[in-house]
Amino acid sequence: MSNEKPLYTMEKAMEFLKKGNQRRLANIEKSKQNPETGDKYKEFRQRLTEGQNPFAILVCCSDSRFPPEIIFQNREGDLFVVRTAGHVVGSDAAGSIEYAVAHLKSPLIVVMGHDKCGAVTAAVNKAEVHGHIFNVMERIYPAVEMSKNVIGDSIAAAVDQHITNTVEYLKNMEPICKKYYQEGKINIVGARCLIDTYQVQWLI
Ligand SMILES: [Zn+2]
Known part of the structure; x- marks a missing residue:
């Protein structure tokens, strides 16, 4: 536990x-009132x-510096995002991914890790953790x-390996992802995002 004073009050x-x-509300109103683009x-x-048809499922780290909608410049309704620390896939995350595959018919799952990942760094350093944080570490x-x-760089190597492992895990995750993947209905790929540029490097 850190004794440092938080930067912000609640x-x-x-x-x-x-x-x-x-x-946000003011921007939406402005967009609606714009005579050129308002109707659209x-x-x-x-x-x-009326509903959602996200074209991709993003499984990525909760790290506040890596918001997938901003990194990929997508609009609302485009991405179905499942974020956990270190993009670990426990049962709740698995169910969310399966929902998007089976019910929303998204054809692509992207597992996106990133450099400087705190969760992976803690796992590499075998940091002492408390509470449910251990569940995250266990999967890394x-x-x-x-x-x-x-x-x-041992952390960069672990980041890449963890992305690959998560992709493989999802390819073999029964009953839904494995079936859809083997039938060629979905693809599952890995990617690494860089903090300094937001460049996404595909690890396929
Ligand atoms: Zn991270």
Whole structure:
């Protein structure tokens, strides 16, 4: 546990969220009122109320610096996002992914890790963890073990190995993902995103 004083108070945090949402509402209103694009925007919002057809499922790290909608410049309704620390897939994440595969018919799963991942770093360093954080570590340890003989940056090697392991796990995850993958209905790929540029490097 850190004894450092937090940067923000809980009141400030609530205020940021409320103000952020107000800015969003004002932007939506402005877009609707724009004489050139207003009708198209109203149509777009209407489509969103009718349902979702995300073209990709993003399984990625909860790290606040890697928001997939911003990295891929996608609009609302495009990406079905499952984020956990270190993009670990436990039962709740698995169920969310299966829902998007089987019910929303998204044809692509992207497992996106990133450099400087705190979860992977903690697993490499065998950091002492408390509470449910251990469940996250447990799912990263196999990648640490598999990459331990790689020469060079041990964290980068573990990040890549963990992405590969997660892709393989999903390809073999019964009953839904494995079936859809083997029938050629979905593809499952891995990617690494870089913090300094947001460049996405595909590990296929
Ligand atoms: Zn991370």
